Amino acid sequence: MLKHGDIDSSLRALAEPTRRAIVERLSRGPASVSDLAKPFDMSLAAVVQHVQVLEDSGLIRSEKVGRVRTCRLELRGWNKLADWVAARSTLMERRLDRRGEILAVTSQPARELQRKEKQQ
Numbered sequence: 001m002l003k004h005g006d007i008d009s010s011l012r013a014l015a016e017p018t019r020r021a022i023v024e025r026l027s028r029g030p031a032s033v034s035d036l037a038k039p040f041d042m043s044l045a046a047v048v049q050h051v052q053v054l055e056d057s058g059l060i061r062s063e064k065v066g067r068v069r070t071c072r073l074e075l076r077g078w079n080k081l082a083d084w085v086a087a088r089s090t091l092m093e094r095r096l097d098r099r100g101e102i103l104a105v106t107s108q109p110a111r112e113l114q115r116k117e118k119q120q
Helices: 005-014 017-026 033-037 044-056 075-119
Strands: 060-065 068-073
Touching: 005 017, 005 044, 005 075, 017 033, 017 044, 017 060, 017 068, 033 044, 033 068, 044 060, 044 068, 068 075
Parallel strands: none
Antiparallel strands: 060 068
């Protein structure tokens, strides 16, 4: 069995709309947890739980200074996810390229036949 714990954790974290909205907000820059909570109709404690899931997945990090916890995106977590997606994209592109080559070779006799029919 393949071991993709980091990827699994990231995808699980991003599966929830509230967490994706938090990530969207953080993509514009760091924000306090209370700022992150403002647009949501939920308790601050619920937002903290969402932040914790994102932090546990490695997609964000937070830092507490005094009474304020500030969150920001964690580049390393996003890079791991991006690398995984890129590897799958490369694999699929190679497969599609190969299928295109096979189709080009197998359809070549049909094109030659069409060309001969047009010449007659």
